[in-house]
Amino acid sequence: xxxxxxxxxxxxxxxxxxxxxxxxxxxxxxxxxxxxxxxxxxxxxxxxxxxxxxxxxxxxxxxxxxxxxxxxxxxxxxxxxxxxxxxxxxxxxxxxxxxxxxxxxxxxxxxxxxxxxxxxxxxxxxxxxxxxxxxxxxxxxxxxxxxxxxxxxxxxxxxxxxxxxxxxxxxxxxxxxxxxxxxxxxxxxxxxxxxxxxxxxxxxxxxxxxxxxxxxxxxxxxxxxxxxxxxxxxxxxxxxxxxxxxxxxxxxxxxxxxxxxxxxxxxxxxxxxxxxxxxxxxxxxxxxxxxxxxxxxxxxxxxxxxxxxxxxxxxxxxxxxxxxxxxxxxxxxxxxxxxxxxxxxxxx
Numbered sequence: 059x060x061x062x063x064x065x066x067x068x069x070x071x072x073x074x075x076x077x078x079x080x081x082x083x084x085x086x087x088x089x090x091x092x093x094x095x096x097x098x099x100x101x102x103x104x105x106x107x108x109x110x111x112x113x114x115x116x117x118x119x120x121x122x123x124x125x126x127x128x129x130x131x132x133x134x135x136x137x138x139x140x141x142x143x144x145x146x147x148x149x150x151x152x153x154x155x156x157x158x159x160x161x162x163x164x165x166x167x168x169x170x171x172x173x174x175x176x177x178x179x180x181x182x183x184x185x186x187x188x189x190x191x192x193x194x195x196x197x198x199x200x201x202x203x204x205x206x207x208x209x210x211x212x213x214x215x216x217x218x219x220x221x222x223x224x225x226x227x228x229x230x231x232x233x234x235x236x237x238x239x240x241x242x243x244x245x246x247x248x249x250x251x252x253x254x255x256x257x258x259x260x261x262x263x264x265x266x267x268x269x270x271x272x273x274x275x276x277x278x279x280x281x282x283x284x285x286x287x288x289x290x291x292x293x294x295x296x297x298x299x300x301x302x303x304x305x306x307x308x309x310x311x312x313x314x315x316x317x318x319x320x321x322x323x324x325x326x327x328x329x330x331x332x333x334x335x336x337x338x339x340x341x342x343x344x345x346x347x348x349x350x351x352x353x354x355x356x357x358x359x360x361x362x363x364x365x366x367x368x369x370x371x372x373x374x375x376x377x378x379x380x381x382x383x384x385x386x387x388x389x390x391x392x393x394x395x396x397x398x399x400x401x402x403x404x405x406x
Contacts, residue, residue: 093186094145095193096164098131098156132199132224132352133163135183135213137206140234143168151201151341160349165194169209176212176236183209184219196222199351201344203337207231211317214250215241225255225351226317229336229344230263232310251318255354257347259327260311261336264300271296323354 134155138144144166152164167186169179187194200223202210207228214220275293278286311326318324327347332340 092168092170094152094164094166094168095190096152096156096166097193098158098161098163131160131162132197132355133165133194134199134201134348135210136164136166137200137202137209137213138166138169139204139206139230140173147335147338148341151337151344154341154345155348160345160352162199162348162352163193176209179209180212180216183213184216187219197224197355198222199225199227199348199355201227201229201337201348202231203229204231204334205234205236207234207314208236211237211242211245211250214245220250223251223254224355225257226251227257227259227344227347227351228314229259230261230311230334232258232314233307246313246316249317249319249322251322253319253322255351255357256315256318256322256324257327257351258311258314258325259329259336259343259347260308261332261334261340262330263307263334264304265331265333268300271300323357325350 136144136148136152138148145168148166152166154160155162155164165186167183169182174182198219200210200213210226210228210231214223214226271293275290278289278293315324315326327343329336329340329343332343337344
């Protein structure tokens with residue numbers, strides 16, 4: 059399933075933190091208090107009484123308030139991008155996920171100023187989860203943004219944690235690098251997520267550049283001089299570069315759908331009115347995708363509705379094509395910005 063979400067497609071979530079408990083103080087039993095563990099407050103007795111009864115591991119009905127405990131829901135693990143941290147960029151999303159009706163646990167895992175490579179950061183995360191007890195027990199839903207995708211996919215390389223992952227949401231990932239090319243393609247070939255739900259969210263990283271080009275075109279059209287006509291020709295070339303970038307970026311994003319089986323529940327969501335920082339700027343979109351993943355947890359035996367990423371899953375040449383695609387993007391960016399902003403200076 060492919061969806062295109064604009065500015066009015068979803069209602070913004072409440073940012074109230076009244077139902078959210080945050081464990082981040084130094085007295086916590088969890089290591090590294092820099093991380094934030096968001097826990098929804100327990101349901102009131104009235105809310106428990108009116109909620110549908112749960113089933114325990116034996117299939118018996120639970121009617122006590124303990125059946126709606128804080129740890130009965132999945133733990134959402136947040137992997138932030140490069141040069142940023144989860145807080146405050148992810149705080150609005152965390153509040154939306156811990157609020158009713160989702161009431162999920164959320165771990166904002168901070169890699170710190172030294173920004174370790176994915177293997178070391180994964181080891182740190184596993185140690186944190188092991189020390190957290192009930193608060194950090196599986197199942198896990200991984201949500202990654204940008205460079206964080208390399209860390210989420212490294213987490214999937216660990217066999218035991220991988221089996222505890224119930225679903226994944228990848229936001230503006232796929233072009234970030236940081237993951238060994240051999241590991242990346244091996245994950246595609248073996249469809250590492252199996253039949254677990256997967257959502258791939260793509261923003262519009264070129265939105266700001268497109269606006270700049272439009273401004274330059276308007277100035278050149280108004281000038282109506284020989285120099286401005288030359289400028290317009292150059293800007294048309296820049297638009298062709300943007301088109302090439304956009305097509306390659308879309309290919310790289312959709313390629314990630316091949317992390318799960320062809321018949322798995324997965325979908326691709328495009329948010330054309332948002333730039334690269336979808337988690338920060340459109341937490342409602344990401345919250346909706348997490349809700350969709352949670353809704354589809356454990357439904358691997360049912361036919362999926364999602365589209366595939368276009369790869370065959372067994373093609374040894376895909377890694378080389380992926381690297382060439384990334385190099386193509388780098389060349390486009392280098393040429394586009396070098397020429398575009400040189401002309402921008404001249405117009406001013």
